[in-house]
Amino acid sequence: xxxxxxxxxxxxxxxxxxxxxxxxxxxxxxxxxxxxxxxxxxxxxxxxxxxxxxxxxxxxxxxxxxxxxxxxxxxxxxxxxxxxxxxxxxxxxxxxxxxxxxxxxxxxxxxxxxxxxxxxxxxxxxxxxxxxxxxxxxxxxxxxxxxxxxxxxxxxxxxxxxxxxxxxxxxxxxxxxxxxxxxxxxxxxxxxxxxxxxxxxxxxxxxxxxxxxxxxxxxxxxxxxxxxxxxxx
Numbered sequence: 001x002x003x004x005x006x007x008x009x010x011x012x013x014x015x016x017x018x019x020x021x022x023x024x025x026x027x028x029x030x031x032x033x034x035x036x037x038x039x040x041x042x043x044x045x046x047x048x049x050x051x052x053x054x055x056x057x058x059x060x061x062x063x064x065x066x067x068x069x070x071x072x073x074x075x076x077x078x079x080x081x082x083x084x085x086x087x088x089x090x091x092x093x094x095x096x097x098x099x100x101x102x103x104x105x106x107x108x109x110x111x112x113x114x115x116x117x118x119x120x121x122x123x124x125x126x127x128x129x130x131x132x133x134x135x136x137x138x139x140x141x142x143x144x145x146x147x148x149x150x151x152x153x154x155x156x157x158x159x160x161x162x163x164x165x166x167x168x169x170x171x172x173x174x175x176x177x178x179x180x181x182x183x184x185x186x187x188x189x190x191x192x193x194x195x196x197x198x199x200x201x202x203x204x205x206x207x208x209x210x211x212x213x214x215x216x217x218x219x220x221x222x223x224x225x226x227x228x229x230x231x232x233x
Contacts, residue, residue: 002061008197009115009116009117010082010087010089010090010091010113011030011089011090011115011116011118011226011229012090012091012093012110012113012115012116012117012118012221013030013036013090013091013092013117013118013119013120013121014091014093014097014117014119014120014121014196015092015093015094015120015121015123016120016121016122016123016189016192016193016196017124017125017207018125018127018130018181018182018185018189019130019134019181019182019185020125020129020130020131020133020134020178021123021124021125021130021207022123022125022133022207022214023094023123024040024094025093025211026121026123026207026211026214026215026218027094027217030092030219030222031088031092031219033086033203033219034090034169034222034223034226035090036089036090036091036092037086037087037088037090037091037092038086038091038092039081039082039091039092039093039094040094040095041074041094041095041096041098042095043204044074044077044078044081044096045059045063045069045077047068048080048081049063049075053080053162055073055076055077055166058073059073059074059077062137065124071099071101071102071105072105072145074096074102074114075102075105075106078093078096078106078109079113080107081086082113083113083117085205088133090226092117095118098188098189098192099188099189099191099192100191100192100195103140103192103195103196113118116228116229117201118174118225118228118229119201119202119203119221119222119225119226119229120189120196120201120202120203121203121205121218121221121222122193122196122202122203122204122205123205123207123214123218124204124205124206124208125207126174126185126208127182128163129178130178130182131178131179131207133148134173134178135173135175135178136148136149136150136151137169138154138158138167138169139158139167139168139169139170139171140162140163140165140168140169140174141165141166141168141169142160142163142165143158143160143163143165144161145161145162147160147167151211153226154167203221203222205217205218205221
């Protein structure tokens, strides 16, 4: 017998932060501790295209050409993904919304389905820390494994532990590329900090410290808001 999704309110979490702030790292750990499902923008698009839905066909051309998918299509893809189920105890959105307009569209989607936005975790980091983190990242061009020269170095310097290929720096991790990404972030995404702060949803976390220290702060903030959501607040 099919389950009526209205019996269980879907709880949504948003992760905000500049490139290199650690959104993916922190979200991955929350998945294990809270039973959340992490949904990234890329995952949503790939799933829609793989499933061959009408929306998937609509966005495929943009993805193939490397262009940004229009806001209305991104919102539709998100709504389609959330309606499919497989959302665990809640969903962490990583990569959406990226603009205030997308945030407004998300509010409309949540209101339409009686889903709840429990909180917005903002990982606040300095440009200096971000440049240091991204500057030390290395990737294997053969198998895709990720490393960091300081926090997660390979066993053999410059070589992938899995396949032995020579590690490389991602083009978008070069200093000038990172500064450009930060510029785009400040213009388009940083206004979301004010948007969600005004709604009383923002949890600002100092993400410049060690990963474990940051995670404990994130975990405490999420646990506090999660209990509030479960209580109907």
